[in-house]
Amino acid sequence: MKLLLKIAAIGCAIAFEIASAAPIRLEIISVSSDNVAGDGLSSSPELSPDGRYVVFLSQADNLVSGYSGISVDNGFDQVYFRDRTSGQLELISVSADGTAGANSGSIAPQLSADGRYVGFLTSASNVITPGHGDTDVYNFLIRDRMTGITFAPAHDWLAPPLSEPFAYATITQSNPLITPDAILAALELDLDPNQPDDIYLLDATTQTYVDVCPPRSPYEGQPCQGPAIASGGSRVAFESSYPNLIAGGTNGRFNVFAYDVATAAIELVSVNADNSEGDNDVGWFYGENDHAISADGRYVAFDSGGATNLGGSGLPHDVLLMKDLVTGALVPISTMDDGTPVDLFPEEGPHPAFSDDATLLVFSGTTAQIDPGAGGERVFLRNMATGISRSLCRNESGTPEPGCSEPMISGDGLVIAFSATAPGMIPPGIDPGPFINQQIYAVTAFRNVFDDIFADGFDR
Numbered sequence: 001m002k003l004l005l006k007i008a009a010i011g012c013a014i015a016f017e018i019a020s021a022a023p024i025r026l027e028i029i030s031v032s033s034d035n036v037a038g039d040g041l042s043s044s045p046e047l048s049p050d051g052r053y054v055v056f057l058s059q060a061d062n063l064v065s066g067y068s069g070i071s072v073d074n075g076f077d078q079v080y081f082r083d084r085t086s087g088q089l090e091l092i093s094v095s096a097d098g099t100a101g102a103n104s105g106s107i108a109p110q111l112s113a114d115g116r117y118v119g120f121l122t123s124a125s126n127v128i129t130p131g132h133g134d135t136d137v138y139n140f141l142i143r144d145r146m147t148g149i150t151f152a153p154a155h156d157w158l159a160p161p162l163s164e165p166f167a168y169a170t171i172t173q174s175n176p177l178i179t180p181d182a183i184l185a186a187l188e189l190d191l192d193p194n195q196p197d198d199i200y201l202l203d204a205t206t207q208t209y210v211d212v213c214p215p216r217s218p219y220e221g222q223p224c225q226g227p228a229i230a231s232g233g234s235r236v237a238f239e240s241s242y243p244n245l246i247a248g249g250t251n252g253r254f255n256v257f258a259y260d261v262a263t264a265a266i267e268l269v270s271v272n273a274d275n276s277e278g279d280n281d282v283g284w285f286y287g288e289n290d291h292a293i294s295a296d297g298r299y300v301a302f303d304s305g306g307a308t309n310l311g312g313s314g315l316p317h318d319v320l321l322m323k324d325l326v327t328g329a330l331v332p333i334s335t336m337d338d339g340t341p342v343d344l345f346p347e348e349g350p351h352p353a354f355s356d357d358a359t360l361l362v363f364s365g366t367t368a369q370i371d372p373g374a375g376g377e378r379v380f381l382r383n384m385a386t387g388i389s390r391s392l393c394r395n396e397s398g399t400p401e402p403g404c405s406e407p408m409i410s411g412d413g414l415v416i417a418f419s420a421t422a423p424g425m426i427p428p429g430i431d432p433g434p435f436i437n438q439q440i441y442a443v444t445a446f447r448n449v450f451d452d453i454f455a456d457g458f459d460r
Contacts, residue, residue: 026396028430029054029082029417029440032062033089036431040072041438043419046109047408049180049231049356051415053115054082055092056440057106062433064091070101077105079120081145084415084442092118092143095126096150102127113180113411118143119153132156140187142178153185157204177229180411184261186212186227186236197223199238201261212236212259213245213266224257226283228293231356231411235260235297235325237269239283239290254281256291256302258325269300270310270321273328278307289349294358295411298325301333301352301361303344316343320350320363322384333361334370334380337388342369347377351406355413359384362392362407362416376402379418381409392416392443395424403438417442 030042038060045056057077061070070078070091078101079092092109093102102124110119119142128141133152143150178185185202199212213224222242229236236259243252245266255278256269270282282305283290291302304310304319311321311332319341320334332341334350344350344365352363361382370380371391378400382389393404403421410416423436 025444026425026427027084027442027444028425028427029056029084029442030058030060030063030080031430031439032064034431035429036062037426037433037439038063038437039433039435042440043077043438044107044109044406045408045417045419045440045442046111047410047415047417047442048111048115049113049411051410051412051442051444052083052085053111054084054417054440054442055109055111055118055120056080056082056417057109058440060437063089067091067094068100069095069103075105076102077107078102079106079109079118079122081111081115081118083115090145092145093120093122093124093127094143094150096129098148100126110178112178112182116144116146117178117182118145119178119182119185128152140185142182142185153202153204154187154209157185157202157207158209159207177227179229179233180231184229184233186229188223188225188227188238197225199224199227199236199259201229201236201259210264212238213240213242226289226291228291230293230297231295232297233261235293237291237293237300237302241281251277253278254283254305256282256300256323258293258297258300260297267325269323269325270302270304270307271323272310272330276309278304279309280306282307282310289351290346292352292354294354295356296358299323299354299358300325301354301363303346303350312341315341318343318346318350318365320344320352320365322361333382333384334363334365334367335387335389336369339387340369342367348405351408353407353409355409356411357413360409360413362409362418364405364407364418373400374402374422377405378402379404379407379416381416392418393420393422393425395422396427399424401425415442415444 030038039062040059042058061072081090093106103126104124106120106122108121129149133155183204201210224240226239241254243249258267258269293300300323308315311330319332322333323330334344346365350363364379366377370389378391378393380389393401401422404418407418421438426432
């Protein structure tokens, strides 16, 4: 049984004004069909390229009905799919027999451009469709919403499947990213007990997989982690401290690299234009939350971590940087209006994300030096042409709010989704319930609200 819920578009979308600017629209995504906000924490939004579809995690038990095993008390994150056009809300992490939610937690939801495929990591044992994977082996799953089949791509995409001889494979420590057409999947997993975690690229067309990182000998416990795959499928960005991934080696600190899918070449990303490396580890604590790669694979945004000499000298820690893999330029992008780089002080990583044409970038941090307003974690939108960033963490009256994070921007740059904890973010007409929880929101039509961002005439 698959239960689809409809919500009224007016019920979850509220237009509002900021000062004298044109209205933007604020939508609450984690809301039930009767306009009650989720009664448990919701997180990890991902958008389709056109912004129509959103997938997210939630511990709430009031978003859908008719399934057993979904309880805010057990703390299990379920995976949900929202169609912003129709209002449809669908449980993705559904049991194989269609009667229950996943019997354990899920993380890292992804989706294809047309919304048909949703990928996610899970430790649940009841969601794989029989014959499409081994519940004791596979934890990265893709659900085909058209057929209702939930499968393990390492089983269905590969011949022979990874279940033999890699029966001990685990995919429990990382962030898988699927390209929009769901042909490629980049996974961090441990197939070899004598090697640290590695990154593998699975190809549904050729039914093969490729080890992105070469064998590391001797074993030094230096993983390749945090894969981020360009939506066009050309490159995979990742982090590693292994010094011999490129010719000539590196300084042995944590760095960001890019793997070329066509040539299998690996390039050092976290390096200045003159090839000087960072003076400390690059990146934040969560490999999958501190870097992003543009759709065409040209640009990589990443957290400078403890390095103070990348993109300039004497910089603060945790500056968001962008590398141009064509020109070699490396520039700070978490900056004040005058271009001064600032420490983002990210609570759970800066979560950078590009629009498909790389003209817009979203990221998060607790800094008060960019668009001063409410304190706490906030989500910022940057126009790469003007170099101006503004906070999108505002309530329906335009007042800045704290507590926004995990931003994602649609490929066309017209929709931005994020999570937020501020009670003031819940729009009028939505019942917040007895407790204020972290919810998922989407904002649209923000072009005229932030005129200074688009001062170059760039239109959205």
